[in-house]
Ligand SMILES: Nc1ncnc2c1ncn2[C@@H]1O[C@H](COP(=O)(O)OP(=O)(O)O)[C@@H](O)[C@H]1O
C-alpha cells in the first residue's frame with residue numbers, strides 16, 4: 001500500500017470548519033487505498049501570537065523556552081484534527097514531533113532534522129489509522145523540544161515523506177501553486193506548472209515563503225515528488241522536480257524578496273585578515289546568520305566590511321560585536337536599517353551574459369538605489385531601501401517577461 005504525506009499550513013487550519021475540511025480531504029485519499037500522514041501547522045496566526053506573548057515578558061527570551069512555547073501551537077491543531085477524524089467516523093492518532101520520532105540537532109529556533117525513527121508511525125499506519133503529526137517541531141538528543149524555523153512544517157512533511165518512502169508529499173496552502181512571484185505583492189504573478197528543485201531552493205532561500213528552504217533541500221536530496229496546491233480547490237498545483245519539461249527557455253523563472261534586512265559596516269585597522277576572521281567567527285559563535293558580505297580594501301582608506309543580516313538579529317549582532325571590539329580590532333561600526341532584498345532566479349542565467357547589467361538598468365529606471373549585490377550561477381540579489389521593494393519586484397517581473405501579457 002502506498003503512503004502519502006499531506007501538509008496543511010496555518011491558513012488552511014485556521015478554524016474548526018477548516019480543520020473538518022482537512023479531515024474530509026484526507027479521507028478521500030484513504031478511500032483510494034492509501035496510507036495517509038497529515039502534517040499540520042498552528043492555527044492561523046497562532047505562532048505570531050505566541051511570539052507576541054513572549055516579547056511582552058522579555059526582549060531576549062531564552063531560546064529553549066521559546067521552542068517550548070512555540071511548539072504548543074501545533075499541538076492544538078493535531079488534537080483537534082484527530083477529533084475531527086473521529087467525528088467523521090474514522091480513527092486517527094495525533095503525534096507531537098518527539099512522538100513521531102523526529103530527532104533534531106540542538107539548535108533552538110532553527111534546528112535541522114537529523115533522523116526520524118518511524119516505527120511508531122509505521123505501526124499506526126499498518127493498523128489503518130490516519131497519522132496526524134505536528135509540524136515545525138522535534139526533539140534533540142537531550143530531550144529538549146526544538147523548532148525548525150518559521151515555516152518549518154513544510155520540512156517536517158517532506159522529511160517524513162522521505163523517511164516513510166512515501167509516493168508523494170503535497171503541500172496544501174492558501175495559493176494554488178508556486179507563482180513567478182508572491183501574488184500578494186506582484187500584480188502580474190502567474191502560476192507555474194513545474195519548477196526545478198534548484199530554482200525552488202533559491203526562491204525559497206530568497207524569501208518566497210510558499211515553501212520552507214529545507215523542505216526543498218530534503219526533497220532534492222531524497223528525490224521526493226513534491227507539489228504545492230490549494231487547500232480550497234482540486235486543481236493540480238505546481239510540481240517541484242529535478243528536471244522540468246515545460247517553459248525551459250525562460251532566463252528568469254521567478255522574483256523573490258525579503259523585507260527587514262539590516263546592513264552593518266565595520267571599519268578596522270590593519271591587519272585586516274585577522275579582523276575579518278574575528279568578526280565572522282564572533283557572529284558564528286552566537287549562531288547569527290550573515291547573508292551578503294562585501295569587503296572593501298584600498299590603499300587610501302582604512303579597510304571595512306559590510307554585511308547584511310535579518311533585522312531581528314541586529315540587536316544581538318551589535319551587542320556581541322561591541323563586546324568583542326578589542327579582540328576584533330575594529331574602529332567603527334555603522335548600521336543601516338529599513339532595507340530589503342530583491343532577487344531574480346532562473347537556471348537560464350548560466351548561459352546568458354548581461355542579465356545583471358539589465359537588472360541594474362531596470363532598477364535605475366525605477367530610481368532604486370542598489371546598496372549591495374550578490375550573485376550565484378542562477379540568481380542575482382540586490383539590497384535596496386524597503387520602500388522600493390514592491391516597486392522593484394514588479395518592475396523586474398514585467399521586464400523579464402514573467403507577466404502574462406509580456407511572456408516572450
Ligand atoms: N512565489 C510564490 N508563489 C506562491 N506564493 C508565494 C510565493 N512567494 C510568497 N508566497 C506567499 O506564500 C503564501 C503561502 O505561504 P504561507 O503563508 O506560509 O502559507 P501556509 O499558512 O499554508 O503555510 C502565499 O499566500 C503567498 O503570499
Ligand SMILES: N[C@@H](CC(=O)OP(=O)(O)O)C(=O)O
Pocket residue numbers: 008009010011041042047048073135136149150151152153154
Ligand atoms: N507555525 C509555524 C510553522 C509553519 O510552518 O507554519 P505555516 O505552515 O503556517 O507557514 C510558523 O508559523 O512558522
